[in-house]
Amino acid sequence: MINIPKGTKDMLPKDSYKWQKIRHAVECIAQKYNLKEISTPGFESTDLFVRSDGNSSDIVTKEMYTFLDKGDRSITLKPEGTAGVVRSYIENGLGNEILPCKLFYITPCYRYEKPQAGRLREHHQFGCEIFGANSLASDIETILIAYDFYKSFGIEPTIHINxxxxxxxxxxxxENLKKFVEPYLKDMCDDCHRRYETNPLRMLDCKSEECKAILKDAPAVTDDLCPMCKSKFEDVKKMIQGFGIKYVCDSKLVRGLDYYTDLVFEFIDDDKVLGQNALGAGGRYNKLVESLGGKQTPVIGFGIGIERFLLYLESKGITIPDDSKIQVYVASSTENEHYVIKFVKSLRDKGFCVESDLMDRSLKSQFKYADKIHAQYVITIGDDEINEKKVSIKNMSTGEQEKIWESDLVEYLNKHVQ
Ligand SMILES: [Zn+2]
Ligand SMILES: [Zn+2]
Known part of the structure; x- marks a missing residue:
């Protein structure tokens, strides 16, 4: 037997309705906010993720699925959603059309990391990017889009902002941070030595206990903002507070990548049911389009990991209701198979969800099956019914059964099925 690759998961039929609900929630939000869907390939040139300007993250250096294809091109399975969307935005000149350009996607992402609860080598992300706007309104709109998503499943996480x-x-x-760290640098981890040179802010989310202890008293970026940045930050806080969204200012929140500017945020589960607790994250990256060869363009966006989100709901005991319904089961006790097949088709053509026997089961077994799949009504067709132009119909929840004219059936079903 061949097994599934490590760190991956099948979406099994019993869970598919949850994914459909997720997609449905995303589509409702997209419609409300006028976001257009974009889909980019699962793999890209490695250059898109590892750039010559030294602007790389720890994800890039350690966790990417990178390989040479048969044409000796270095290819990487996308580790996150944003870079591919920005590549497409530039390549297709989306910035030459009407701005802002408001996009969403649901995409698989790949990271070669140690599989552990809620962290898979292949997972899916719901992401959103708003190109071309650099306003308070676009900051708030982005946060509200993510928040609406959470709220449609009944949760209201705290937003951590910086x-x-x-x-x-x-x-x-x-420079302030480097100056602060310098006397202690010798006691810090190898990664932080590298970050000190290439991406000092990244030291702030180092996981090593020694580094954390040293950085505990590091200056906060918000202690020393210019008047304009300061007032922008105050505005954002005021607005989200006004909407009743719980927020916490978190000066250690820097989002590893160097192209982040201005606002950064994470949605945090206060109960920490999953340990590592971000449920989604985003921010403004006004440098990214430029760093990938496009015109300077402000962008703000976020990404939410769907598998983690589903696991989170499960750990919180929040169930997504499965409201898929089999409205009608057509049971057959006649040899006239052609008649039954045509009858089932005619009901489906009228828009009903109909199941019938595909297994040549006995009438008794057909009823058992109808019960198992929670069919609301069972219609029985036997030779008598065919001759009388009637059908026997049974309400499976009340057990009531009656015979009605076949010509009245559609009206009957329209009145009774849910
Ligand atoms: Zn460190
Ligand atoms: Zn400033």
């Missing part, structure tokens, strides 16, 4: 600021603020902070 503000990295403009270029000057970021540069100033980078």
């Amino acid at each position: 503000f990295l600021g403009c270029d000057e603020c970021k540069d100033r902070y980078r």
Whole structure:
């Protein structure tokens, strides 16, 4: 027997309705906010993720699925959703059309990481990117889109926010942070030594206990923002507070990638039912389009891991109701198979959800099966019914049974089935 690759999961038929609910929730939100769907390939040139400007993240260096294809091109399975969308935005000139360009996607992502609860080598992300807008309204809209998604499943996570600021603020902070860390650098981990040179902010989300202890008292980026950045951050906080969204200012929240500017945020599960507790994250990346060869374009977006989200709901005891219904089961006790097949088709053509016997079962077994699949009504067709132009119909929840004219059936079903 061949087994599923490590760190991957099948979506089994018994769970498919949950995924359909997720997609449905996303589509409702997309419609409300006028987001258009974009889909980009599962793999891209490795250059898209590992860039020559040294702007790389720890994901990139350690966890990517990278390989040479038969044409000796370095290919990477996409580790996250944003880069491919930005590549497509630039390549297809989407910025030359009407702005803002508001996009969403649901995509598989791949990371070669140690499989553990809620972290898979292949997982799916619901993401959203708004290109071309750099306003308070676009910051708030992005947060509300993510929040609406959570709310449609009955949860209201806390949003942790931080503000990295403009270029000057970021540069100033980078230097302040390096100055603070310098005397302790010798006690920090190898990764932080590298980050100190290439991406100092990333030191702030180091997982090593020694580094964490040293950085506990590090200056916060928001302590020293320029007046403009300061007032932008205040505005964001005021607005989300006004909407009753719980928020926490988190000066250690930097989102590893160097292209983040201004606002960054994470949705956090206060109960920590999954341990590692971000349920989704995002921010503004006004440098990214430019760093991939496009025109300078502000972008804000987020990503939410769907498998983690489903696991989270499960751990919280929140069930997604399965409201798929079999309205009618057509049981047959006649040899006239052609008649039954045509009858079933005619009901489906009228829009009903209909099941019938495909297994040549006995009438008794057909009823048993109808019960098992929770059919609301069972219609029995035997030779008598065919001759009388009638059908026997049984309400499976009340047990009531009656015979009605076949010509009245559609009206009957329209009145009774849910
Ligand atoms: Zn600033
Ligand atoms: Zn470290």
